[in-house]
Amino acid sequence: MKFGSAVILAGGKSRRMGFDKQFLQIKDHYLLCWHGEQLATMFDQIIVVSNTPELYRGTPFVVVSDELRHQGPLGGIHIGLKTALSQNVYFLACDMPNINLDYIRRMQQCVSQSHAPACVTRYGDWIEPFNAFYSRVLISAIEAYLATGRHSLFDFLETCETFYIPEAEARQYSPDWKMFLNLNTREDFEKWRSLSLAHGFDNAACGKSCRR
Numbered sequence: 001m002k003f004g005s006a007v008i009l010a011g012g013k014s015r016r017m018g019f020d021k022q023f024l025q026i027k028d029h030y031l032l033c034w035h036g037e038q039l040a041t042m043f044d045q046i047i048v049v050s051n052t053p054e055l056y057r058g059t060p061f062v063v064v065s066d067e068l069r070h071q072g073p074l075g076g077i078h079i080g081l082k083t084a085l086s087q088n089v090y091f092l093a094c095d096m097p098n099i100n101l102d103y104i105r106r107m108q109q110c111v112s113q114s115h116a117p118a119c120v121t122r123y124g125d126w127i128e129p130f131n132a133f134y135s136r137v138l139i140s141a142i143e144a145y146l147a148t149g150r151h152s153l154f155d156f157l158e159t160c161e162t163f164y165i166p167e168a169e170a171r172q173y174s175p176d177w178k179m180f181l182n183l184n185t186r187e188d189f190e191k192w193r194s195l196s197l198a199h200g201f202d203n204a205a206c207g208k209s210c211r212r
């Protein structure tokens, strides 16, 4: 059985990367498409939130753009939730290259058992807001929060009934925390790419439409 909708957020400014993170590639394929292919083994609907939707013509993904623009990730979560077919929706940032399907399954269990509208993982005093689940019941709360002029996803989550997975539990799935790695700079990306290629990275399953 599949799990409903998954959203890949690809609408940021990529200031630290210096070029649009949607264009990150490995072995002739866009990283984002590789994400989509992997998530499609587990989810019925793959949504990409991008403010340049024309880039995705020919891909099997549902592509939407921010309705509430220039609001940061919360704007992307908002339209992702509005587009999703399922009540609970998985969210990934487009610069998170290490997908862990077993952990996504674990989060899905937590979501269905807890009935909380958000499920995120703790990291010390911090949290991991991507590679996380959010529920469609949050749509109006996000609208109300953004209408006050605030944008912080972290502060928003404080206002929600969030289910937190303890760091120790998440580390059983990813001891070195690589399932939360995000590639913010060119150096981050080059390091990840070299390591992945050295370990025989294989994205042969990617469709032709995801080729650059």
Ligand SMILES: Nc1nc2c(ncn2[C@@H]2O[C@H](COP(=O)(O)OP(=O)(O)OP(=O)(O)O)[C@@H](O)[C@H]2O)c(=O)[nH]1
Binding pocket: 009, 010, 011, 012, 013, 014, 015, 016, 017, 021, 049, 050, 066, 069, 070, 071, 072, 073, 075, 076, 077, 092, 093, 094, 095, 182, 184
């Ligand atoms: N749809 C949408 N996604 C966003 C927006 N801002 C950030 N994101 C996404 O949220 C995730 C985390 O954001 P960051 O890692 O800070 O990415 P960024 O904002 O593009 O990068 P910086 O400019 O370096 O902060 C990434 O997947 C971004 O694509 C936005 O305004 N709309």
Ligand SMILES: [Mg+2]
Binding pocket: 012, 013
């Ligand atoms: Mg940012």
